[in-house]
Amino acid sequence: MRNSLKLSTKALAIAVLGLVTACATPDTRTNDFSQFRAADPHSILVLPALNNTGAVEAPEFFLSTVSQPFAQRGYYVFPANMVKSLLEENGLSDPALLYNADAKRLDRLFGCDTALYLSIEKWESKYVVLATSTSVAFNYELRSCETGEKIWSNYQEMQYSPQASSSGNPLADLIAQAVIAAIEKGSPNYMPLAQQANAMAAGLRITGIPAGPYLPETYGKDLVDFPVQSE
Numbered sequence: 001m002r003n004s005l006k007l008s009t010k011a012l013a014i015a016v017l018g019l020v021t022a023c024a025t026p027d028t029r030t031n032d033f034s035q036f037r038a039a040d041p042h043s044i045l046v047l048p049a050l051n052n053t054g055a056v057e058a059p060e061f062f063l064s065t066v067s068q069p070f071a072q073r074g075y076y077v078f079p080a081n082m083v084k085s086l087l088e089e090n091g092l093s094d095p096a097l098l099y100n101a102d103a104k105r106l107d108r109l110f111g112c113d114t115a116l117y118l119s120i121e122k123w124e125s126k127y128v129v130l131a132t133s134t135s136v137a138f139n140y141e142l143r144s145c146e147t148g149e150k151i152w153s154n155y156q157e158m159q160y161s162p163q164a165s166s167s168g169n170p171l172a173d174l175i176a177q178a179v180i181a182a183i184e185k186g187s188p189n190y191m192p193l194a195q196q197a198n199a200m201a202a203g204l205r206i207t208g209i210p211a212g213p214y215l216p217e218t219y220g221k222d223l224v225d226f227p228v229q230s231e
Contacts, residue, residue, distance in 0.1 A: 074212030107145035
């Protein structure tokens with residue numbers, strides 16, 4: 001009986017630990033950069049995110065992680081505080097209204113080459129069988145401020161489940177896993193997921209954005225990684 005209990009406990013521990021994963025789902029839809037290269041943007045205006053989740057804190061936290069990875073790709077990214085203030089002064093603080101407005105209006109306000117439209121599709125943490133899974137998902141769409149046309153899009157979904165290291169004692173491992181899952185449930189680790197999703201959205205070859213003019217060593221020279229499909 002005792003041996004059976006030990007085997008059952010060990011099997012349960014393996015099963016629980018097997019549920020603990022970290023994964024990312026990259027977008028593979030964007031593979032023709034003809035419109036992007038024709039627009040040849042030098043600047044990006046990051047807009048407030050449209051929140052399609054029930055997490056009211058998500059837009060502010062997410063927005064704070066977006067600018068840096070796109071700036072690191074070689075583009076001038078407008079300061080977030082200035083953007084927020086100017087949008088409020090012009091009655092465009094509500095993302096739902098802003099996203100239905102003509103992108104050309106943004107050109108008149110900011111003199112921007114492109115505007116980055118963002119939507120939060122998932123921002124949640126779920127507790128299932130001694131494991132907590134935290135997930136985020138975002139849509140990215142870059143539009144020309146001159147024409148209003150979409151020149152690039154991306155989607156990133158990421159999930160994180162913390163995993164306790166094995167001590168060789170199945171019961172101790174189960175307890176440790178339960179504690180770690182409870183900590184993650186109480187304080188979900190959204191920010192690292194958002195940061196990684198943005199880094200992947202901007203920087204991955206084939207699906208990210210080509211190097212901008214402030215990366216002169218690769219600007220206009222990364223056609224292999226960001227191809228233009230011939231007609």
